[in-house]
Amino acid sequence: MTATLSKFDTPEALVAAVCAGERRAIAAAITSLEAMSANAPDILKAMQPHLGHALVVGFTGPPGAGKSTLVNALIKHLRDAGRTVGVIAVDPSSPVSGGAILGDRIRMTAALNDDGVFMRSLASRGALGGLSPAAVRVIDAFDAAAFDIILLETVGTGQTEIDVAEVTDVRVVISAPGLGDDIQAMKAGLLEIADILVVNKADREGAERTVHQLMGALSIRAPGRPKPPVLKTTALTGDGVTELLEAIDAAGAPVIAEGVAGRRHRRARYLIARAAADVVAQRIRDGRDGALDKLADAVLTGELTPNDAAVKLLGK
Numbered sequence: 024m025t026a027t028l029s030k031f032d033t034p035e036a037l038v039a040a041v042c043a044g045e046r047r048a049i050a051a052a053i054t055s056l057e058a059m060s061a062n063a064p065d066i067l068k069a070m071q072p073h074l075g076h077a078l079v080v081g082f083t084g085p086p087g088a089g090k091s092t093l094v095n096a097l098i099k100h101l102r103d104a105g106r107t108v109g110v111i112a113v114d115p116s117s118p119v120s121g122g123a124i125l126g127d128r129i130r131m132t133a134a135l136n137d138d139g140v141f142m143r144s145l146a147s148r149g150a151l152g153g154l155s156p157a158a159v160r161v162i163d164a165f166d167a168a169a170f171d172i173i174l175l176e177t178v179g180t181g182q183t184e185i186d187v188a189e190v191t192d193v194r195v196v197i198s199a200p201g202l203g204d205d206i207q208a209m210k211a212g213l214l215e216i217a218d219i220l221v222v223n224k225a226d227r228e229g230a231e232r233t234v235h236q237l238m239g240a241l242s243i244r245a246p247g248r249p250k251p252p253v254l255k256t257t258a259l260t261g262d263g264v265t266e267l268l269e270a271i272d273a274a275g276a277p278v279i280a281e282g283v284a285g286r287r288h289r290r291a292r293y294l295i296a297r298a299a300a301d302v303v304a305q306r307i308r309d310g311r312d313g314a315l316d317k318l319a320d321a322v323l324t325g326e327l328t329p330n331d332a333a334v335k336l337l338g339k
């Protein structure tokens with residue numbers, strides 16, 4: 024081992040170096056946290072007092088909407104403003120863009136050769152198909168490393184958007200014209216979580232129509248909630264990105280005002296809930312001691328409702 028690596032011998036030493044912004048330490052911590060290696064619990068523990076400072080912004084939407092390109096454009100704006108950026112791309116594997124992490128690296132060129140930016144791609148998903156817990160641990164590593172803002176890119180599918188809503192402070196939902204059935208391609212769940220709606224590829228025909236469709240679709244949102252702004256961007260040229268950043272900061276202001284403690288608490292709650300859900304899912308798959316079979320029989324005979332059975336299963 025080199026001298027540099029041996030500095031990170033203990034989780035505490037590693038976290039101290041992460042907090043000092045040492046890139047090798049950040050990389051080492053992320054690798055350990057992503058794989059949940061043996062020292063990961065100690066790293067997470069040592070990081071706890073340093074969390075909650077970064078603004079976490081989620082970018083989600085259908086494959087190929089231009090999320091990575093838009094994130095790349097935002098990185099440039101943020102760096103010009105002197106803000107440091109952590110970037111996490113989860114499961115970047117859409118058939119539209121040919122998928123894969125290498126593609127994201129190519130699109131996110133703003134991150135190259137700049138100590139103020141750190142980027143990580145994660146290919147994995149959670150046991151229930153949602154955001155992988157690894158992604159949340161990487162958010163924490165960036166947060167501990169004192170990046171000002173953390174950008175999280177995810178494809179919006181199923182459970183993922185619920186998770187994104189929980190772990191991010193500001194949620195940007197990205198759409199684009201020409202993604203097939205436009206709004207139908209965008210799940211209602213995505214519209215529900217959005218703080219900001221973006222129609223990217225504004226240079227393309229049909230962008231205005233997509234804006235109007237989104238505005239119409241927003242009328243189904245729960246009453247009383249403020250309507251998110253609908254912005255147009257052309258990620259390729261950077262058009263509209265200044266306005267998007269302004270909207271992100273406006274949406275983030277109340278979250279920053281809420282304070283560090285409140286945000287740390289919220290994220291810890293999410294982690295516990297996710298871990299519990301994964302444990303339960305695993306137990307059910309394992310079919311522990313035939314309990315599930317007995318309960319299934321009771322549901323078939325009408326003795327129990329599926330809900331009652333679930334409560335009994337968990338109560339064991």
Ligand SMILES: Nc1nc2c(ncn2[C@@H]2O[C@H](COP(=O)(O)OP(=O)(O)OP(=O)(O)O)[C@@H](O)[C@H]2O)c(=O)[nH]1
Nearest residue numbers: 086087088089090091092115117120224257258259
């Ligand atoms: N015309 C036009 N094309 C764009 C724009 N933004 C992105 N694209 C193109 O759209 C394609 C998909 O862009 P990505 O940034 O990879 O989209 P993504 O949403 O990150 O895709 P996945 O991560 O695979 O879900 C690429 O070929 C981009 O060059 C834009 O504003 N205008």
Ligand SMILES: [Mg+2]
Nearest residue numbers: 090091115127
């Ligand atoms: Mg992408």
